Each structure stands twice: as structure tokens, then as C-alpha cells.
Amino acid sequence: MIVIENLSKKYADFPCVDNVSLTIAGGGVTSIIGPNGAGKSTLLSLIARLLDFDRGSVSVDGLDVTKTKSDVLAQRLSILRQDNHIASRLTVRDLVSFGRYPYSRGRLTDHDHAKVEEAIGFLHLDDLAERFLDELSGGQRQRAYIAMVLCQDTDYVLLDEPLNNLDMKHARNMMQLIRRAADELGKTIVLVMHDINFASWYSDHIVAMREGRVAHAGACHDIMQPEVLSSVYDMEIEVQEIAGKRISLFYA
Amino acid sequence: MLQRNRPAIVLIILGLMAVSSIVAFMTLGVRGNWGFVLEYRGRKVLGLCLVAYSIAVSTVLFQTVTGNRILTPSIMGFDALFILIRTTIAFFFGFGFLVQLPLQAQFAAEVIVMTGFAALLFNWLFLRGQRSLHLMVLVGIVFGVLFRNLSGFMQRMMDPVEFQSLQDSFFARFGQIDPALLGISCVIITVASIVAWRISHSFDVLILGRSQAISLGVPYRRRVAVILGIIAVLVSVSTALVGPVTFFGLLVVSLAHVLCGDGRHRHILPASVLLGIICLVGGQTVLERVFAFNTALSIIIEFLGGLIFIILLIRGAAR
Numbered sequence: 022m023i024v025i026e027n028l029s030k031k032y033a034d035f036p037c038v039d040n041v042s043l044t045i046a047g048g049g050v051t052s053i054i055g056p057n058g059a060g061k062s063t064l065l066s067l068i069a070r071l072l073d074f075d076r077g078s079v080s081v082d083g084l085d086v087t088k089t090k091s092d093v094l095a096q097r098l099s100i101l102r103q104d105n106h107i108a109s110r111l112t113v114r115d116l117v118s119f120g121r122y123p124y125s126r127g128r129l130t131d132h133d134h135a136k137v138e139e140a141i142g143f144l145h146l147d148d149l150a151e152r153f154l155d156e157l158s159g160g161q162r163q164r165a166y167i168a169m170v171l172c173q174d175t176d177y178v179l180l181d182e183p184l185n186n187l188d189m190k191h192a193r194n195m196m197q198l199i200r201r202a203a204d205e206l207g208k209t210i211v212l213v214m215h216d217i218n219f220a221s222w223y224s225d226h227i228v229a230m231r232e233g234r235v236a237h238a239g240a241c242h243d244i245m246q247p248e249v250l251s252s253v254y255d256m257e258i259e260v261q262e263i264a265g266k267r268i269s270l271f272y273a
Numbered sequence: 274m275l276q277r278n279r280p281a282i283v284l285i286i287l288g289l290m291a292v293s294s295i296v297a298f299m300t301l302g303v304r305g306n307w308g309f310v311l312e313y314r315g316r317k318v319l320g321l322c323l324v325a326y327s328i329a330v331s332t333v334l335f336q337t338v339t340g341n342r343i344l345t346p347s348i349m350g351f352d353a354l355f356i357l358i359r360t361t362i363a364f365f366f367g368f369g370f371l372v373q374l375p376l377q378a379q380f381a382a383e384v385i386v387m388t389g390f391a392a393l394l395f396n397w398l399f400l401r402g403q404r405s406l407h408l409m410v411l412v413g414i415v416f417g418v419l420f421r422n423l424s425g426f427m428q429r430m431m432d433p434v435e436f437q438s439l440q441d442s443f444f445a446r447f448g449q450i451d452p453a454l455l456g457i458s459c460v461i462i463t464v465a466s467i468v469a470w471r472i473s474h475s476f477d478v479l480i481l482g483r484s485q486a487i488s489l490g491v492p493y494r495r496r497v498a499v500i501l502g503i504i505a506v507l508v509s510v511s512t513a514l515v516g517p518v519t520f521f522g523l524l525v526v527s528l529a530h531v532l533c534g535d536g537r538h539r540h541i542l543p544a545s546v547l548l549g550i551i552c553l554v555g556g557q558t559v560l561e562r563v564f565a566f567n568t569a570l571s572i573i574i575e576f577l578g579g580l581i582f583i584i585l586l587i588r589g590a591a592r
Contacts, residue, residue: 105484
């Protein structure tokens with residue numbers, strides 16, 4: 022369980038995350054949605070100790086993220102952001118192996134090797150394992166990164182806009198994979214999402230943010246309501262039920 | 274399979290080349306007393322190897338913590354800072370103060386001051402969020418010019434005799450390394466290397482960038498501060514031994530990346546050091562024994578390194 026209490030973060034006097042209190046239960050997929058500048062990514066970074074916050078507290082399974090040693094936390098919680106740029110050449114297998122760093126400090130045991138192969142298999146990267154990252158397409162590289170994060174084998178996985186730059190097919194595959202990781206591996210996955218229909222289709226819970234605050238949080242079904250979405254995004258949004266899922270229509 | 278073994282093969286070949294350049298340097302054209310010649314040349318080789326090691330390791334680590342392949346400590350004005358510190362000490366305390374102290378103590382003091390300043394400067398530059406590469410190159414150039422001009426300003430107001438004794442340290446000279454500094458350099462480099470060795474397991478993880486390194490449990494701020502400290506020490510040592518060399522580190526590290534084909538530190542670090550030794554010792558052998566030149570090596574190395582710098586900048590900008 023991730024417990025956030027009275028969390029605030031300012032950038033140059035502008036409150037980016039403003040007094041957020043939120044509990045994310047263990048298990049399942051939770052999507053954070055909201056317009057640009059709502060503080061979604063910042064909130065994710067604060068949870069994962071990538072940024073220092075001004076006020077409040079964040080705990081993951083009772084461990085305070087500011088006080089717990091970074092390597093202990095790295096066995097509980099992982100984050101993947103979108104601005105990944107590596108200046109050196111690495112193969113997919115090298116990258117995935119980094120996921121074992123919190124456990125083995127670079128000296129991989131047989132157990133670690135098994136975990137690496139497992140993650141590579143889970144992401145269907147077997148054929149690409151020896152390829153260098155700079156030889157891959159955007160979607161393949163994204164999968165390699167996800168494999169690294171899964172290889173880290175943490176109960177909590179935070180993904181910042183995992184569908185960024187993916188086409189429809191890759192986006193769908195990625196969401197199916199995230200769903201599988203939650204269902205088959207029992208992980209708690211928190212996503213920052215721009216596409217609310219993808220969020221609706223694949224998430225259990227949705228947190229809607231606006232102007233640095235949590236506007237609404239609840240089960241997918243309760244957030245995918247016209248009045249809720251319209252108030253969050255400040256525009257008319259229709260919602261229809263298709264194949265048992267709630268889909269928003271905001272194109273016209 | 275060949276791809277997988279490539280770094281190992283490259284390292285073996287580079288090792289053999291490095292050993293043969295050392296042997297060639299020690300034995301070619303010996304006339305007279307072998308014992309004397311070997312001792313004399315041995316000191317030179319040791320000095321060159323220390324310089325190659327310091328520059329290569331500091332450059333690799335610097336590129337790791339800054340997440341780029343173009344910047345090096347010397348491009349960021351690091352060695353100009355060392356000269357500024359040396360000039361400032363001579364300016365305010367007078368050359369008399371400098372000669373009173375034993376050479377080793379002077380050197381240690383300079384290294385400590387340099388490390389402190391460099392740590393401040395680079396913590397400020399690199400631990401406060403992301404900055405664009407081009408901005409950093411610009412900052413480095415501005416710092417370099419600033420440090421050099423401040424030094425130049427003080428040198429102009431100095432007593433000419435004092436200036437003369439300082440001036441020696443402002444030109445890269447691979448031919449004449451002060452043997453009195455070798456012992457203390459060895460000690461300092463060893464200490465820095467032990468510190469680096471103990472945290473070497475996190476070097477590869479740092480390539481992934483700040484966010485991913487933290488996510489994998491590296492205490493990022495502390496770790497980067499320590500590495501910047503190690504870099505400052507190594508640069509101080511090499512600058513004190515041979516003077517400022519701007520592009521040498523970039524040259525050997527870029528070559529090491531091209532040859533190894535993969536970016537893990539267990540390959541890149543030794544490959545860079547070996548390439549550094551081959552360039553300096555081999556280059557010095559060729560120039561001294563074949564062409565009978567003495568000071569031109571730094572010019573050739575800077576020329577080649579400068580070319581690589583321009584190529585990398587253009588390619589980086591195009592990407």
C-alpha cells in the first residue's frame with residue numbers, strides 16, 4: 022500500500038503538487054490521469070524519491086521513502102520515466118541485467134541470471150537479447166526498459182507515460198503486458214496516462230488530478246463519468262459503454 | 274560469438290601494444306650504462322603511465338556522471354582551474370612561500386584546494402537538475418577563458434623571476450616530468466583508485482541516468498559527489514605532472530568506445546587507460562627516437578583530439 026499524506030512540491034513558488042493525500046492499495050493497475058501540468062508525473066517522481074518534496078510524507082508498505090535507504094527501497098519500488106537516454110552502447114540483456122543491481126551489485130548469481138531470462142521471456146525479447154539498444158525501434162526499446170523494471174522484481178512498479186511514442190498496436194501490447202504483470206505476477210502498477218480510454222480499458226483504479234490536487238479517485242467505473250471527466254479536463258466529454266468498458270468521446 | 278568476445282580481444286591486443294611501447298621506450302637507442310638509462314627512462318615511463326591513467330579514468334568517470342560522450346574535465350575548464358589555483362597561491366604568498374615548502378607538500382596543498390573548488394563548482398553544475406549539453410560546453414569554454422585570464426592577469430602583475438618559475442607548469446610537456454612528484458602522485462592516485470574501486474559496481478548503473486540510477490537504489494547525490502571528487506584529484510595530479518591537455522582524454526575514451534563496441538566500465542576503463550599509455554609512451558618513443566623531436570607530442574595529440582571533439586559535436590547535434 023502506498024500512503025501519501027499532505028504532499029506538496031513547489032517549483033519556483035508555483036505549487037506543482039499541492040497538499041495531496043492519497044492511498045493506493047496494493048495489487049492491480051492504477052492510472053493517474055489529468056490535463057497537462059496537473060502534476061501527475063511530479064507526483065510519481067515524488068513517490069519514487071526522484072524529487073525532494075517540501076511538505077508531507079510518502080510511505081510504501083510502511084517504509085518512509087525519504088528515510089529508508091535507497092537500496093532497500095529499490096527492492097520494493099521501481100520507476101521508469103520516459104526521458105531515457107543512454108550515452109553508451111548496451112545490449113538488451115545488459116540493460117535487463119541492471120534490474121538485478123539492487124540484489125547483487127553487478128555480480129549476478131545463478132538466481133539473478135534466471136530472473137533476467139524470465140523477464141526477457143515475459144517481454145518476448147528472446148530474439149533481441151544480444152542486440153544493442155541503439156539498433157532497436159522505439160517500441161522494442163520501451164519493452165527492453167520494461168523488462169529491466171520487471172527484472173527488478175519489486176512489488177510496486179511506477180510507469181510514467183508508458184505509451185509515449187507508441188503506435189496503436191504497440192500501445193495495446195504494452196497495456197496488455199502491464200495487465201499481465203499485475204494479474205500473473207501480482208504487482209501493484211501505477212501509471213501516468215494521457216489516453217483516458219486506454220486507462221479505462223485496462224485499469225482497476227483511476228486517480229484524476231487537476232492543478233496539483235487530486236480531483237477524484239476511485240474505481241475505474243466511478244471516474245469514467247461525463248461530469249467527472251468534464252470537470253477534470255474542462256471540456257465536454259461524453260462517455261459510452263462499449264463491450265462492458267466505459268469509453269469517452271471527446272473528439273467533436 | 275565474436276561480438277561477445279570482442280572487448281576481451283580488444284583489451285588483449287591493446288595490452289600487448291602498451292607493453293611493447295613501454296619496452297620500446299626503455300630499450301631503443303640505449304648507449305652507455307644500462308642501469309642508469311633504465312632508471313632514468315623508467316621514471317619517465319612511470320610518469321607517462323600515471324598521466325595516461327589519471328586522464329583516462331577521470332574522463333570516463335566524468336562522462337559517466339554527466340551522461341554524455343563529448344564533455345571531459347579539461348573541456349569544462351578543470352585544468353585551467355588548477356593553473357589558476359597555482360598562480361593564486363604564488364601571487365598572494367609569493368614564490369618564496371612556495372619554495373620554502375617541500376615540493377610534495379606544495380603539491381598536496383594544491384590538490385586539496387583544487388579538489389575543494391572543483392567539487393563545489395561541479396556539484397553546483399551537475400547536481401541541480403538536467404542541463405543541455407550545448408549549454409555545458411559553453412559554460413566550460415567560458416570558465417576556461419575566465420580561469421585562464423584571471424591567471425594571466427595575476428601573472429602580469431607578478432615579479433618576473435617568480436613568473437618565470439611558474440611559467441614552466443603552463444605548457445603540456447610529456448618529455449620532462451618532475452621526478453620528485455612521482456612518489457606522491459602514485460600515493461594520491463592509489464588512494465583515489467581504491468575509493469573508486471569500492472564504488473565501481475555503481476558506475477554502469479549511472480550510465481542509465483539519474484532517475485534510473487535512483488530507482489535501482491544508488492544513493493545518487495552522494496555517489497556523484499564522491500566521483501566528482503575522485504575526478505578532481507586525478508585531474509590535479511595529471512595537470513601538475515604535465516600541464517593542461519585539453520583533448521587527450523576525449524581522444525582515448527572515444528577510441529575506446531569505438532574499439533570495444535560496448536559501454537560497460539569493465540571494458541571501457543582498462544581500454545582507455547591502455548590507449549592512453551600507447552598514445553603517450555608510444556608517441557613519445559616515436560618522436561624522441563625516430564624523429565628526435567621533444568615537445569611536439571602534445572600538439573599532435575591535441576590536434577587529433579580536437580578533430581574528434583568537432584566530429585562528435587557535429588554528429589551529436591545532428592542526432
